[in-house]
Amino acid sequence: MRIVIYPTYEALSAQVAACVMQLMPAYDQPLLCPASGDTPAGLYRAMANTYQQTQYANWNFVGLDEWVGLNGNDEGSCRYSINRELFQPLGIPGNNICFFDGRSTDLQGECRRTEQFISEKNGIDVAILGVGMNGHIAMNEPGTAKDSRTQVVTLHPVTKKVGQKYFTRPQALDKGITLGMGTLLESRHIILMASGKHKAVIVQKMLERPPTNELPASLLLQHPSVTVFLDADAAACLSNRDLYEEDEDNRG
Numbered sequence: 001m002r003i004v005i006y007p008t009y010e011a012l013s014a015q016v017a018a019c020v021m022q023l024m025p026a027y028d029q030p031l032l033c034p035a036s037g038d039t040p041a042g043l044y045r046a047m048a049n050t051y052q053q054t055q056y057a058n059w060n061f062v063g064l065d066e067w068v069g070l071n072g073n074d075e076g077s078c079r080y081s082i083n084r085e086l087f088q089p090l091g092i093p094g095n096n097i098c099f100f101d102g103r104s105t106d107l108q109g110e111c112r113r114t115e116q117f118i119s120e121k122n123g124i125d126v127a128i129l130g131v132g133m134n135g136h137i138a139m140n141e142p143g144t145a146k147d148s149r150t151q152v153v154t155l156h157p158v159t160k161k162v163g164q165k166y167f168t169r170p171q172a173l174d175k176g177i178t179l180g181m182g183t184l185l186e187s188r189h190i191i192l193m194a195s196g197k198h199k200a201v202i203v204q205k206m207l208e209r210p211p212t213n214e215l216p217a218s219l220l221l222q223h224p225s226v227t228v229f230l231d232a233d234a235a236a237c238l239s240n241r242d243l244y245e246e247d248e249d250n251r252g
Contacts, residue, residue: 001221003207003228003244005235009195012231013042014050016128016191019227021051023126023189024059031060031118033127033179033187034086035138036078039195040128041085048089056090060121062114063099064129065138065178067163067171068152070102076167077102100177107177111150115183124187131194134158135202135215137184139176142214148180181219190226192217194234203230204237 006012020043024030034040065078072079079099087097098117104110118124129137134156140148141156153176155163160173184190194203202217207228211218220226230244238244 001223001226001228003230005230005232005244005246007232009042009231009233012193012195012229013046016040016043016193016229017046017050019191019229020047020126020128021055025055027125027188029058029060029121030125031062031121031123033062033064033124033184034082035064035128035130035193036081036085037130039130039193039199042195043128043193044086044089047086053091056092059092059096061087061092061097061099062118062121062124062179063097064127065176066100066102067173068102068107068175068177069172071104072099072101076171081166102177107152110177111152114179115150118183124184126189126191127184127187128191128193129184129217129220131192131199131202131206131217132159133162133198133202135206135217137181137216137220139178140181140184140216142216144181144213144216146185146213146219147182150177150179150183152177181213181216185220185223187223188225190220190223192220192226192228193230194228195231197233197236199234200237203234204239208239 067077070077072083098114100110134142139153155173155176163173206217
């Protein structure tokens with residue numbers, strides 16, 4: 001495990017983009033699992049602005065999660081966000097994307113379809129993940145099993161509350177569909193990102209307490225190839241900064 005702290009969100013985003021662009025070309029027809037949300041948005045801008053569309057021509061993508069009842073046609077959905085921030089700017093064709101349809105009448109079928117897509121692509125090469133305010137990963141809420149597979153879940157009250165920020169009017173958020181912890185832990189590389197002062201407390205708990213499924217993000221730290229990327233605000237509560245790498249090249 002590597003933990004690297006960057007002075008600004010912009011430096012964090014640029015360096016994660018460079019890491020992704022270094023890892024993905026090592027694989028034939030590589031499969032990327034991108035998270036939606038505020039933290040990776042800067043990463044996706046960096047990918048679109050710094051690198052040519054042709055560099056993504058043979059990449060495949062699998063969605064991380066989605067609100068049940070919503071799909072890419074719904075503003076505020078995970079797919080809507082990823083379309084706007086990543087797939088459209090990078091010019092990704094639809095055939096290269098597998099993403100949950102939260103409006104499907106067969107949600108278990110969506111789970112099976114997604115697991116099959118991952119299997120057909122020989123597994124996830126790089127998973128880009130963020131940590132939730134309650135320590136969740138994707139929609140794997142506190143208490144989830146480490147070996148869980150892609151599944152439909154009941155959302156934690158914190159997730160329901162925080163999720164409202166993606167919508168212009170109150171939205172009923174009760175369930176989600178998500179890649180499981182076991183599915184994610186089979187990824188060849190995991191990139192875990194956190195930014196902002198509001199994430200500082202949960203980051204400290206994740207990194208400085210024993211791993212537990214009550215804080216799913218902590219389970220990722222046992223992965224053989226995981227890098228935790230933080231900006232200075234997200235790292236503010238860490239008790240011993242000497243244990244972590246500081247990005248000297250981007251100091252202010």
